[in-house]
Amino acid sequence: MIHIVGAGSGDVDLITVRGARLLEEADTVVYAGSLVNPEILTTYTKSGCKVYDSARMTLEEVLDVLLTAERAGEKVVRLHTGDPCLYGAIREQMDALDAAGVPYEVVPGVSSFCGAAAALHAEYTLPGVSQSVVITRMAGRTPVPEKESVASFAKHGATMVVFLSTSYLEGLREQLLEGGYAKDTPAAIVYKATWPDEKVVRGTVDDLPQMASENGITKTALILVGGFLGTQYDRSKLYAPDFSHGYRAAKTGGAPHAD
Incomplete structure (x- = not known):
């Protein structure tokens, strides 16, 4: 074995x-x-x-x-x-x-994309903001299928976690903007998530190349993009007083819900 x-x-x-x-x-x-x-x-x-x-x-x-x-x-x-x-x-x-x-x-093990969220004190799936996470990478020496380009994924506006792409931040920014993210979309770079020398840098999509260069980050980092890094979101219905489900009745008479 x-x-x-x-x-x-x-x-x-x-x-x-x-x-x-x-x-x-x-x-x-x-x-x-x-x-x-x-x-x-x-x-x-x-x-x-x-x-x-x-x-x-x-x-x-x-x-x-x-x-x-x-x-x-x-x-x-x-x-x-x-x-x-x-x-x-x-x-x-x-x-x-x-x-x-x-x-x-x-x-199985704990992926660095989970470690990066922990470092950011972030939740990838926020009600009213994003319910999907795209895990991808820029094309380098290993190509990426054309239908899976960063630009094509960016059109969905979902949370995006980009691996193995710290050397391609100019191109990444271009593809994110081409796909539809606004320049001021929140973004972060997490260097060596959960390591003793972990570093977290926050900014926007437009700032990504500058964020890396100013902090000396050239490899071993994840790039995270999306509204989940912002401050606005809807409260989860799972714990809302007026929401019923199989384990708890609504406090204010809300109708049972299957979710």
């Missing part, structure tokens, strides 16, 4: 209990060295555990380490940043393990 584990968004304590236990038991760990907080390894791995940094490895080299260790009867962890399902390049690893007949499990 190979365990594909989400390390969480950065803070050592934000790995799951299961993920921490698997690291403590592991004989071999291959971790995403460019993104995973190395203190997670020193905190949880045991003496003698073999640790490999995949930032310096190809897919084939990663697989060779994983399969060799698993076939030797070792407990193996493939450690990814955040939650493996987002920009983790795990599909190709799982397909290779399937082809090799090696069992594996995926252990």
Whole structure:
């Protein structure tokens, strides 16, 4: 069994209990060295555990380490940043393990987009403002399908979380404005969410390149855009006195509601 584990968004304590236990038991760990907080390894791995940094490895080299260790009867962890399902390049690893007949499990983690919201004291889904969250990235060396451009998503006016795009802020601003966001739409950049050196910068869509340059942010940051960063929203009906649902009757005679 190979365990594909989400390390969480950065803070050592934000790995799951299961993920921490698997690291403590592991004989071999291959971790995403460019993104995973190395203190997670020193905190949880045991003496003698073999640790490999995949930032310096190809897919084939990663697989060779994983399969060799698993076939030797070792407990193996493939450690990814955040939650493996987002920009983790795990599909190709799982397909290779399937082809090799090696069992594996995926252990979820706390994504950095959750850590960024926590750092901002923000809620992505605010009544009357936005009920959808678009998680995307700018095209770089890895292309983005044309129908999934930032501009096309921006047309919806939903909350947007942009990964892997700190180097493309001029282009990001252009696409956000092209898609329909106003220049003064609230925006934020969260550098290394939940890490000890976390930094939060607030501004507007029009300010994004300046926000990054003035704060020396060039990588390892999320860009967040939308009205959820503003001050106006509707109160949730779930806790409104005049709203009934399956667990509580309205205080002022409101009719039962299915939501």
